[in-house]
Amino acid sequence: MIPLEPIKLLGPSVFPSAAKRKGSILIVALWSLCLLSSFAVILNYQVRQELVLASRLEQRGRLRLIAEAGVAKAIMELKNDPEKTYHCLGDSWSNNPGAFKDIQVGDGEFSLAYSYADGKSGSLQTGYGCVDEERKININKAEFIVLERFFKIVLSCDDALAQQLAACILDWRDADSELSIPSGSAEDTYYHSLPFSYAAKNSLFEVLDELLLVKGFSDNVFEKIKDYVTIYGEGRVNINTASEVVLFALGLDEDIADKIILYRAGKDGVSGTLDDNVFVSNSEIVPNLSQAYPLSASQVEQLNRVAALFLSVSSNNFLIRATAKLNARNSLVVSSVAKRDGKILYWREN
Ligand SMILES: [Ca+2]
Ligand SMILES: [Ca+2]
Numbered sequence: 001m002i003p004l005e006p007i008k009l010l011g012p013s014v015f016p017s018a019a020k021r022k023g024s025i026l027i028v029a030l031w032s033l034c035l036l037s038s039f040a041v042i043l044n045y046q047v048r049q050e051l052v053l054a055s056r057l058e059q060r061g062r063l064r065l066i067a068e069a070g071v072a073k074a075i076m077e078l079k080n081d082p083e084k085t086y087h088c089l090g091d092s093w094s095n096n097p098g099a100f101k102d103i104q105v106g107d108g109e110f111s112l113a114y115s116y117a118d119g120k121s122g123s124l125q126t127g128y129g130c131v132d133e134e135r136k137i138n139i140n141k142a143e144f145i146v147l148e149r150f151f152k153i154v155l156s157c158d159d160a161l162a163q164q165l166a167a168c169i170l171d172w173r174d175a176d177s178e179l180s181i182p183s184g185s186a187e188d189t190y191y192h193s194l195p196f197s198y199a200a201k202n203s204l205f206e207v208l209d210e211l212l213l214v215k216g217f218s219d220n221v222f223e224k225i226k227d228y229v230t231i232y233g234e235g236r237v238n239i240n241t242a243s244e245v246v247l248f249a250l251g252l253d254e255d256i257a258d259k260i261i262l263y264r265a266g267k268d269g270v271s272g273t274l275d276d277n278v279f280v281s282n283s284e285i286v287p288n289l290s291q292a293y294p295l296s297a298s299q300v301e302q303l304n305r306v307a308a309l310f311l312s313v314s315s316n317n318f319l320i321r322a323t324a325k326l327n328a329r330n331s332l333v334v335s336s337v338a339k340r341d342g343k344i345l346y347w348r349e350n
Pocket of ligand 1: 171
């Protein structure tokens, strides 16, 4: 008789041991913890981003309010300007650091700063206040010869390029689709041929930046001319505020333009001071200048002609560029154009 041996089970048990079950539970728990931690990190990041965004929006809102206070202050100064027939660089809106430089508003401040060429030396100075648009050439009104002279002076370019740029402005704003010079200008045919095509405006400029759509006006050209041109006002240039460049463009020779700048600056040679001379009416331009400086007969004729066609002594549209600051890192620039009565014509924040 064969003795019976105990039966042995072959292979591992199909049921996990208690230790292994515990190990699996631990791994699942660890994975869950990892996932939850990842979620927590992502959530934390998103919340932080949203808090940063909210803080930035809140800061931008505060900066905007400070800049608006700067624009409001400028308009108040314009409205307080005494009623008179002329406007000049000595007016309180023009260069008034006490009213427009580093003015505290709450926990921030604003400044209304601009650059200008000093009357005597021609060196660049910083002024604090508004810039009248009537000191500039109005590209909606200027005739071909004025624009041509202007581009020749300000871009130091040859006659052909100056004529092309002048013609491109005329053709952009005139209603017809005829080229105003035989070649070099542009109407629909040119603008339709561009990779991102559009039509010629065939009506007046509504914002100055529109120039960037016109043939020949690259960013580089725009940067060089932008402080000398405007789309606001009636088209006449205020002889009390115009720069020498603009006076040249209107057709005055260098000697007359120099004398106008010197006359305006007064005895101290600095414009915007108490001893400044002012042209209070158009009829005074020739007599006052020829009384102060010798002018030839042809210069008198030239000044009479330019004064009759292009000059005025008053300004009604003003560029107000307010820079608001909360600290060294947070600032906002608001550029606006307002009429003397406070009506805002243009507003841009950047
Ligand atoms: Ca046209
Ligand atoms: Ca002076």
